[in-house]
Amino acid sequence: MHTEDFPMLKQDIIYLDNGATTLKPYAVIDAITDYYENYSANAHRGDYDISLKVDLAYENTRDIVKEFLNARYLEEIIFTSGATQSLNMIANGFFAPLLESGDEIIISKSEHASNVIPWFEIATAKNVHIKYVDLDDNHYVTINNLKKAITPNTKVIALAGITNVIGDERPIKEICKLAHEHNIFVVVDGAQSVPHLKTDVQDLDCDFLAFSAHKLCGPTGVGVLYGKIELLEHLIPQNYGGGMNETFDNESEVYLKSLPTRLEAGTPNIAGVIGLGAAINYLNQIGMENITSYERELRRYLINELMQIPHIDIINPESDSGIVAFNVDGIFAQDIAVYLNKYHVCIRAGNHCAKILKSEVGVTNTCRVSLYFYNTKRDVDKLVELLKDKNKIIEEMI
């Protein structure tokens, strides 16, 4: 649906790599162009009209994000460069000072590198243990397995809302409830979930949430760190500099501004933040529930079609999201991607930044199709048509 909103879709391509990044609608492109063409000044320097306009637009996005996530306070919304930076800020600014030798961090083997390596770094520096919650036969996280993984030393559980290879939707609300009963913090990597699912941070009761604008039709280089205000107050800035300080005379007397500005040192990605606001407005117009249900139906259609093809092995037939990982019997994933590219079908091959997943699933590399609401049954039909004939693949893959 809404394919007409996307200039990229005027080209002869079928874009099925939305897990990597999404296409941008006119609404977002126009908002960014409008900033650069009509009020291209810095923020927080409001001595003249256009700068004031920048302030208003920048802070308006904070409002939009707050409503989008149903956060309690504007101060709980911090703009970052993306999910990766948000997760690093949470790990290094909040947890590194808090954790003590012998504490445990629970993650899973299907996490993206950005929700793994920051924790590895802390583990080494602070003598903290990383524990992997066992995944079930579908490679899902279950409450039961999480209960088994929790010990009195567990301090934080960091999991993706939806994972980027298996595409399973985690029961975040139940996870938060369980975790909080044991005084454990929950960090949600929302990079793959926020774009596809209505996310209500108060209902979920998660402590932190990270996501990127570019995976929800927004620009690259901008994202959000959400944290409960009482926790964010304790998050130590990683970046110091302009914009975030109140006064300073010498090294011992630097006074920092309050939230959220304290955590946004330097000139921010103003165009990006404005574009993020436009992207969320755009998604809201379509309706997150509509997006979720449309994608589910399209996924079911794709799975049913792929199931008919004997040489295709689907890694995650049961998952709920628009992510489908598969292999073609006897053909290296990348050769499939190269073959499909000849027909302008864009999919991803590889380990998808989930390098520790291979020990779980037993395959290192997969082809990944990831859908968004602007994909259509025709896109799926074209993909399926190309994958049906194995001889044709072998014939044309080199």
Place this chain on the structure above:
Amino acid sequence: MDPETRRAIIMENYLNPYNREPAPANYIKVNTNNESCIDNLDIYLLIEDDIIKDVKFTGEACAISTSATSIMIKLLLGKTISEAQNLLTNYRNMINELPYDAEILEEALCFDEIYKQQNRKNCALLPWKGIEKALAKYQENK
């Protein structure tokens, strides 16, 4: 080389790669992978008296990388180190559209037009990057 022959050589070496098997511990072992893609191969090299006695490989890689490895191994067997280095230089020149000696590259000539597919040049070069590392390792430990 004509497209049919090119294709036939690549497919034959992809489907039945030469010496794709683990090697004993006395071989020099190197890993070679492409940062931008997912090819990942281990190459094993046995040299005696500066002559390449055996080369094997294991790992996962695409059709181009796999066939390039198989073809490379057949070219290298029995060659001296300086002959191997000469092959490497000429092969690399061919991939990068520089002048090269077509006489010595044999089957490897099937990649003479790979430059047309920019994203696959690295696949064709992958095993040769590995062998370069392995030769350097040999020289170091000599």
